[in-house]
Amino acid sequence: xxxxxxxxxxxxxxxxxxxxxxxxxxxxxxxxxxxxxxxxxxxxxxxxxxxxxxxxxxxxxxxxxxxxxxxxxxxxxxxxxxxxxxxxxxxxxxxxxxxxxxxxxxxxxxxxxxxxxxxxxxxxxxxxxxxxxxxxxxxxxxxxxxxxxxxxxxxxxxxxxxxxxxxxxxxxxxxxxxxxxxxxxxxxxxxxxxxxxxxxxxxxxxxxxxxxxxxxxxxxxxxxxxxxxxxxxxxxxxxxxxxxxxxxxxxxxxxxxxxxxxxxxxxxxxxxxxxxxxxxxxxxxxxxxxxxxxxxxxxxxxxxxxxxxxxxxxxxxxxxxxxxxxxxxxxxxxxxxxxxxxxxxxxxxxxxxxxxxxxxxxxxxxxxxxxxxxxxxxxxxxxxxxxxxxxxx
Numbered sequence: 130x131x132x133x134x135x136x137x138x139x140x141x142x143x144x145x146x147x148x149x150x151x152x153x154x155x156x157x158x159x160x161x162x163x164x165x166x167x168x169x170x171x172x173x174x175x176x177x178x179x180x181x182x183x184x185x186x187x188x189x190x191x192x193x194x195x196x197x198x199x200x201x202x203x204x205x206x207x208x209x210x211x212x213x214x215x216x217x218x219x220x221x222x223x224x225x226x227x228x229x230x231x232x233x234x235x236x237x238x239x240x241x242x243x244x245x246x247x248x249x250x251x252x253x254x255x256x257x258x259x260x261x262x263x264x265x266x267x268x269x270x271x272x273x274x275x276x277x278x279x280x281x282x283x284x285x286x287x288x289x290x291x292x293x294x295x296x297x298x299x300x301x302x303x304x305x306x307x308x309x310x311x312x313x314x315x316x317x318x319x320x321x322x323x324x325x326x327x328x329x330x331x332x333x334x335x336x337x338x339x340x341x342x343x344x345x346x347x348x349x350x351x352x353x354x355x356x357x358x359x360x361x362x363x364x365x366x367x368x369x370x371x372x373x374x375x376x377x378x379x380x381x382x383x384x385x386x387x388x389x390x391x392x393x394x395x396x397x398x399x400x401x402x403x404x405x406x407x408x409x410x411x412x413x414x415x416x417x418x419x420x421x422x423x424x425x426x427x428x429x430x431x432x433x434x435x436x437x438x439x440x441x442x443x444x445x446x447x448x449x450x451x452x453x454x455x456x457x458x459x460x461x462x463x464x465x466x467x468x469x470x471x472x473x474x475x476x477x478x479x480x481x482x483x484x485x486x487x488x489x490x491x492x493x494x495x496x497x498x499x500x501x502x503x504x505x506x507x508x509x510x511x512x513x514x515x516x517x518x519x520x521x522x
Contacts, residue, residue, distance in 0.1 A: 190216070190267040191260075196225055199264070208241070208251060210269060224257050225265055234258040238272075252276035296331040300324055337468040340399060353391040355503055358422045358429055361394065365401035366420065369409050377414040380405070384421035388429045389503040392480040397500075400476040400484075401431060403469040404496045408435035411494075424502060428482070431498045439490035448486065449474045473498070 188205040190198060198214045205211045216222045220239050228235055234257065241251040254270045303324045310316035366380050373380050390397070401420070408418040416436040423430055440448060449470045470484075473496075477484045481501045488494035 185268070186270075188269040188271070190269070192216075192225060192265040192267065194229070194263045196222065196229065196265070204271075205269065208253075208269075208271070210241075216267075221255060221257075221267065221269075224255065225267065228257045228259060228265060232259050293331070293334065296327045296334065299327045300331070303327065334468070337472060340472055354394065356390050356392055356394045356397055358388040358390060358431065359386055361397045361401055362420050362422060362431065364394075364398045365405050368398070368402040369405045372406070373409045373418065376409060376412070378409050378412050379417045380409075381417060381419045382421070383419070385423045388422055388424060390429055390480070390500045391503045392500070396476045397480070400473045400498060401433070403473050404433040404484075404498065407469055408433050408437065408494070408496070411435065412437040425499075427502050429500045429502050431500070432495050433497075434493065434495040436493040439492055440486070440488040440494055441490050442488075445486060445488060449484070 185202065188208060188210060189200075189202045190205050190211060191200040193199050196216065198211050198216070201211045209217055210221070211217060216225065218239070218241060220237065224235055224237055227233075236254065236256045238252070238254050241253060250273075251271060252273045252275075254272055256268045256270075258266050258268075260266050303320050307317055307320045307324070310320065362382050366382060370380060405418060405420060412418060412435045418436075419432075419434045421432050421434075423432075473484050477498055477500070482499045484499070485497050486494060487497075
């Protein structure tokens with residue numbers, strides 16, 4: 130087949146144009162590919178970090194280079210530290226930005242408000258550290274309980290100091306008065322009686338401070354024993370019987386016999402004894418204080434009812450606070466310290482129960498100690514040494 134030179138030239142030209150176009154397109158594609166950055170792969174979480182984060186006691190948050198949350202423990206979400214996969218606390222954001230900038234480990238203590246104003250803010254300790262070039266680890270430890278205990282301890286020390294100054298100062302003044310009235314036997318007797326009253330109050334205050342301090346470390350849950358409620362009622366009444374007779378207040382006991390709880394007998398006697406003692410102190414002569422125990426579902430309820438002055442409704446919420454007194458003047462007259470009910474509340478809580486009050490001013494009060502019931506098993510011995518239900522003479 131013969132092909133002239135012109136045809137061959139035309140074909141060669143077409144092939145050349147096609148090759149040139151292909152080369153140009155390839156060059157442009159290559160140039161475009163070089164100009165477009167290759168997307169950086171997402172940061173890889175080091176092996177084992179997921180497992181460690183899930184078991185940490187502190188709240189843990191893992192951040193990438195843009196400070197977006199890669200992983201966070203459930204408590205971090207529950208405390209509101211993370212929202213929409215970002216840190217929700219401005220102070221934490223600033224702390225992590227500083228660590229990302231220079232790589233230095235930083236720590237800070239923060240107070241984080243909660244959504245509800247009625248709830249105390251969170252006190253936390255935050256620590257931010259780089260895991261590698263692209264990852265940051267935030268550890269947040271909840272110290273709210275420790276901060277609250279420190280605050281309570283400071284208040285307690287301040288209150289104790291104030292309460293001790295009152296009887297000590299009174300004793301000092303009375304001693305000076307006795308010295309000045311040494312030639313007046315009647316005045317000496319009167320001042321000596323006041324000294325005896327203040328000394329008794331000081332002794333009671335010191336004893337209750339010792340009791341409250343010991344209760345902080347003596348947890349009945351660590352070594353519980355089976356406690357007969359009948360024995361607790363009997364011993365609590367015996368503690369107050371002499372004082373009740375002097376004040377002409379009758380003590381009675383009744384209710385369901387044979388109930389048992391788990392805990393510490395001595396502590397429960399202190400708790401119930403404080404309730405009976407308060408009832409006697411705030412009852413007028415020729416009235417009665419009744420103690421009764423009964424079962425309510427899985428609880429034992431021990432109630433102490435008096436016919437005394439009652440408690441104003443506005444004061445009921447505060448009567449279990451340490452050193453709080455509804456009537457300071459009457460408390461001084463009766464030797465009250467303001468610690469008795471706080472001791473009752475602490476003992477009830479440490480036994481898994483609580484204490485409540487019903488009161489009408491002028492008609493008396495009923496304090497109820499509620500404790501988890503211990504069910505008596507078949508064949509288990511029960512100590513029921515003293516009869517319950519008899520009125521004291």
